[in-house]
Amino acid sequence: MSAASAIYFVEGVLLVAIQEDISDTDILDLQEALAERIVRDSARAVVMDINALEIVDTFVGRILAQLASVSKLLDAQTYVVGMRPAVAMTLVELGMDLPESKTALSLSHALQDLRGKPLA
């Protein structure tokens, strides 16, 4: 695992923070590490915070979609949170609207949703 991303295990949920300068190899490493962790911790969900991500290309978009699909196979719901407007527009332009993952405005919105309560 590189420093470009970090995985935390909280309340049965894996929290993934992606750094701004994540490289293609880093993100591939992340994909592998995350799959391992989901099984090891029997996580029920994965919350990926991509707020730091300013630029996406088809590669990153595809990996994000794959991460969600892999998680789904391992019985964990993926949440993508904190997406920037420019990133959202780019992903839509590229036709990658991450159908497998849920989305939320922020980490806390995703956690609230996971706890099954509306945000106060």
Add this chain to the structure above:
Amino acid sequence: MSETETSTVLSILRERFDAILDGWISTQSDEGVQRTDLFSHKEGREQTSSLLRAMITGIAEGDTGSRFDLSSEPWTELRTVLVDVTQERSARGVSPSDMASFVLALKGPIFFQLQELLADQAGELVEEIFFISRVIDAFAVYCTEVFIAERDRIIEQQRDQMQELSTPVVELWDKVLTLPLIGTMDSARAQEVMENLLETILQRQSEVVIVDLTGVQTVDTQVAQHMLRMASAVRLMGAECIISGISPTIAQTMVQLGVDVGEVTTRSTIRTGLADALNRVGYEIVHKAKQ
């Protein structure tokens, strides 16, 4: 003073200023471009004579021969006067062709004067006519340019105003935004609207967005495409999108076009859309009497 190919014209303009001015004005009136309906005789005469004076300065100091260049330094005064007169006239509704004819009407009186003076020197007469004609043509072209620049400016200004008007994102309630779309949607506008909407979602941390189509006249495949993209982007940001104001006609058109809205929620009126949105963020509208 530089050497000039139009020295006779210069002396004519200086010595017979009033005759040329009168000739110019009467040609304008003969050709019906004097527009006394828009300008008084006095104003017309003032404009014409200030043009003529600026022209004398230009010819005296500038180059009117093969190196004639209207954008050069000696012609500054003339350009300023031309811009003023053109703007003044265009503001009052004079057409570009009338403006050009107004300037070109100067040729007649100058040519007649030249003919009188140089009657027996055919070579020089042709040369003077050729050069001065080119100069006056350049004035007319310049006027047209000013006209177009003015129109472009107005168009630009109106487009900006339209852009501003057309992309209001309104916060209806905590976490509920609405985007009333009006008029036609082209790619540029759709992009602008989307950017605006996503930024507002980020700022206000809104959870539900109502995109209202009540003010949209027609929906074609392009508009539908833009709406669906907007809905996808809103979802990616982590908010939900409700499309409201779909009229019966629009619904039928969309089905005929084969537009699949997928998982996007649609509502017929903004009223039902709002009720739904409030419900999603945990509010309910209750009538006081029935409480």
